[in-house]
Amino acid sequence: xxxxxDDFEEFVSSDPADDETVPLGQALSELGLDVGGDxxxxxxxxxxRL
Numbered sequence: 001x002x003x004x005x006d007d008f009e010e011f012v013s014s015d016p017a018d019d020e021t022v023p024l025g026q027a028l029s030e031l032g033l034d035v036g037g038d039x040x041x042x043x044x045x046x047x048x049r050l
Contacts, residue, residue, distance in 0.1 A: 014020070
């Protein structure tokens with residue numbers, strides 16, 4: 001199986017609902033979640049129970 005540029009055509013076109021004035025890095029940071037602290041705490045809780 002091989003991919004061609006035609007396979008990605010629907011993903012390359014711009015979405016009219018997107019706000020293209022917001023820089024990509026800022027948009028991605030708004031979507032990001034801070035799970036690091038919760039994950040560490042959860043692992044410590046499990047280790048204490050064992």
